[in-house]
Amino acid sequence: MTIADIIDWSLALMPVLLMAALFAWLDVFKLMSVREMAGLLLLGGATALAAWPVSGAVLDQLPMGFSFYSRMVAPWTEEMLKLMAVILLFAGNRIGFKLDAVISGFAIGAGFSVVENIFYLTRYPELAAPVWMVRGLGTAIMHGTTAAIMAAVAHELGERSARRAGAAFRLNPLWFVPGYLTASLIHLAFNYFPDRPMLVMMVTLVLAPFCLLALLRFGESEAQNWLAEECTIHEMMLAAWKSGRFPDDTSGRRIAALARRVSGQEAERIRAYCMLKTELVLAAERELQDGDRHIAPEQRQRFRDQFAQLEAMRQSMSRTGFAALRPLLPFSRNDEWELSELRELIGRD
Template sequence: MSVLTLVVGFVPVLLFLAALILMDSYKLVTRRSVALALGAGVLAAGISLLLNPLLLAGGIDPTLLRRYWGPLLEEIVKAIYVVYLIRSAHVGFLVDAAILGFAVGTGFAVVENVYYASVMRDLELGLWLVRGLGTAVMHGSTTAIVAILSKSQADRRDTRSLAVVFPGLPLAFAVHSLYNHLILNPLVSTALLLIAMPLLVGFVFERSGRATRDWLRVSLDTDVELLDSIESGRVEGTPAGAYLASLSRLPGPVVADMLCYLRIHLELSLRAKGILIARAAGLDLPIDEDARADLREMRFLERSIGKTGKMAMMPFLRSSSRDLWQLYMLDR
């Protein structure tokens, strides 16, 4: 198989991934996070290529493996990294979930296509366009679907449970299995994916952009108001001050550390939101050493106040996935 034929199966899907990254006006994903997602996809493909022969050796019919067991196994393995990203609050919005999910699928497809290229050397350009490009788009699309729906579930239910992969994982399996059934002409299947994916991405970007703007507006006002009351010494007359004063069961130094922790948390939250707003305006503000120093101090204070103190502060520390993600954004 010629280099040109092999490239045809890779370049379009990589260009689509690059286009997704360029469309991200808030620059929610970094090159490092995309590279890690691609690497996770490569690892997932390696695991699948090792397990598929074992399933065949175990007596599973090759047709059933191609249509059902293979798609199920591959979608589960690809979804593992997506679940990790959501549970660890490494994605904050649907956009970065979609981009990193598509990157995982792209990494998977690259390895799978290299494998098939090595065993099917006599494929012509037209057939490889279907085999390489079609499969690459399918893998990227199905993992993006899992990421989008899982992130949507996590935001709606305010949870990071493993259950967030439903209904994304079953839907991805259904699309993958249907593709492998070859019910439609492979060219038609590839064309449908190439049409449907941009439509899905357009919807996700529009919805995520609106959610980002709403989140910035609401949380920015709340953070500014609370931080101003702390820095001006008027915190005693606020609900936060009254609540902290009610924690008489805790030692005085612990309450002081809790107030300091809250102040740093608010400052970092505002700094993260400012960076996002600047990026949307076309400005790339670097994350300076002061922010990293504040993060280190916040971790020290977190150990100082302990789990009990942190739980006592939960009414004032928003702990949604987006609020946790903004701190991760400053630390990466």
């Protein structure tokens, strides 16, 4: 590989990867590990591979093609493929905060653009460095931004349900439609001026970081407020459990009614399970508020023991008893995401 080739590949691939790393570094909650970021990049790359059977046959030899497919069809198909990856993250409860959604979405778009640009680099090695600069600083950043917007809009629309529903949570496809339409229209506008690639690149470099940083700042503020509110609620719940009472809310009253219908031993198991899970959720929220993502070895072992104890409690309940308890539990989908973050944190190092 010549020096010119190294320059071309660097221009085409590095800017969007560096921007993804920058956004992960700016996350005050430090939610994204290197392994998770790599996984998201690979997921985005897989969506580009899925697009290849269609788009690979009609690639243009310019930063933004002149063909009808490149200008009018590709934005809709490519954004739909990236949306499938975003939906996969939401379905697996891998996104909690809005800033988490923005960073995850951008990483998916970055992975898509890296694989797409590798296609171009290997197919058209004779193209000059300015072409790869436009693709690296323009097209690639656009792909990351549109995926981030899709994820952020879906999070905004589904946030209330995720914070309220627990076992009853259902993913609503309509949450993803506005973000998909917005991303596709942005992509369409980007491809609409193939004869002015430098101008489009400059506009992208100005608007995309501004939009993404605004979303990150809003997401950070929203997450801090949400965590403060949730901590207060779970502190009150834990105090009720520890005092021997049931929390004075709809869930607490329903669990109390269930406890009265089962044996005393089973009722005690239900109380102990709810109390310990509330304690772990509260601990997860406090760790997220702390932000340094570091737990002392002795505390890490204590959390591991508590998670093992929680599972043992669940196993000790009868199958019908836990099936009756599960829909009554006060823990939302976001609470479950917080627990998964704590599990990942104590599993690191």
